[in-house]
Amino acid sequence: MQTELLETFLEIARYGSVTRAAESLFLTQPSVSGRLRALEALLGEQLVIRSTRGVRLTDAGRELLPHAAQVVQAVRDGETALRDLRAVRSGTLLIGAAPAVSTYYLPGVLKQFTTAYPGVAISVRTDHSEEILGMLLADQVQIGLVRSLEHPEVEVQPCYEDELVLVVHPSHPFFERAAVSLAEVALAGLVLFDRTSSYYELTRGLFRGSGLDPMTVMELDNIEAAKKMVEEGLGVALLPRVAVAREIALDTLAAVSIVDAPTVRRAIVAIHRRGAGPGGPARAFLHLLRDQSWRSSQSATLGQRSLLAARPTTIPT
The missing domain is CATH 3.40.190.290 (D-Maltodextrin-Binding Protein; domain 2)
Incomplete structure (x- = not known):
């Protein structure tokens, strides 16, 4: 089934009008009517009833409506995922990191990332956390790796302690x-x-x-x-x-x-601009950081007994 047939049906149901559906889809009214007839023929059911006051759904149309919405959304999500995948394969990743993070934590993470996404061009800028925040807000970097901080325009993702x-x-x-x-x-x-x-x-x-x-x-x-x-x-x-x-x-x-x-x-976190979130390489990098954080927390939990039994290597409370 062609997705545009379902999209057309959804627009007709949304507006209760073939004319308004045509306007929203930037199509002619005959084209929209033709798509609706094609969908009804394909399914063997009448989906709408036309009247002087507009269009209303039949029982079959009401039954189809939520399923059509799910199918169309799934296709759109798939298209977005494929666009992100293409962007990850050849995009650019701009990272800002505090000095200790850049020197001792980031190399291991980037080794994993570049193995998975060898086509991504990576740029890393090193500075103190406040300066990295400023770079992020100025869109000079996509992701900052800094000490824990708060800002109304920034979302925070824990990395490690x-x-x-x-x-x-x-x-x-x-x-x-x-x-x-x-x-x-x-x-x-x-x-x-x-x-x-x-x-x-x-x-x-x-x-x-x-x-x-x-x-x-x-x-x-x-x-x-x-x-x-x-x-x-x-x-x-x-x-x-x-x-x-x-x-x-x-x-x-x-x-x-x-x-x-x-x-x-000291908590180390990844920060990015609040909103829809980064796409392409930046999104893939955040997923990797999230996976690293989870694995680190699991390792810390499993290793706690052995650490307590060993020669002390931390500053205890």
């Missing part, structure tokens, strides 16, 4: 300890990074909350530099777990728990 962990060189005295106090950390020689980042404020706030002024041995302008200094034994640092997961696994750094400090976490 990161936390600050105390890391030390394996030769550091803290390495042999089951746990240390925050006061001890304050005297250990702290390596800080990027005064303009929220991580810096989270670190400072942790000590301020306990009335401590940590001894700082140096300040760097990025996480990677701070991490390298700790790897050389030049101090200790509170760094995002996502940034040091590889070094902890390779034993070039060790994570040490702090017994009297709250867990310092």
Whole structure:
């Protein structure tokens, strides 16, 4: 059955008039009448009754109406899906990401994305979360990966939760300890990074909350530099777990728990303009992020017992 026959029937039912249906479809009245007759002949049923006051549906027409609407909508949805698929195969994806997200989280996600959609051109801009929000609102990026924030023109999709962990060189005295106090950390020689980042404020706030002024041995302008200094034994640092997961696994750094400090976490989210939502590559990328988030939450739940049984590697509550 040709979809246009059902679309014509729906317009006639909507307006109760062949003339108005013809106007809405940009067709002549004889063309609309011809389509209606063709549909009635195909189904072997009279669908409408004409009168001087317009057109009304027969019992058969009323029975057909919801099914016709479903068929037409399904076809339209299919056409949209195919357009999105074609766009994904050859479109452009514009991403804005906070520095730590861009460096430590995004590469793994983009590896999966480019494997699935090798024809998509990708552009990534890195800046702090507030600047990424501005890029999104200016339509300079389609998706932002930032710390959790709110804006009336933005929709938010959770990605993952990161936390600050105390890391030390394996030769550091803290390495042999089951746990240390925050006061001890304050005297250990702290390596800080990027005064303009929220991580810096989270670190400072942790000590301020306990009335401590940590001894700082140096300040760097990025996480990677701070991490390298700790790897050389030049101090200790509170760094995002996502940034040091590889070094902890390779034993070039060790994570040490702090017994009297709250867990310092930061939610990372994907943001996009509020409304119909992005299409093409951006929509596919959001679907991938949603799948990643679900898998991460499942892994965290399944791994909780083993983490508790292992050597502490987080800042406990």
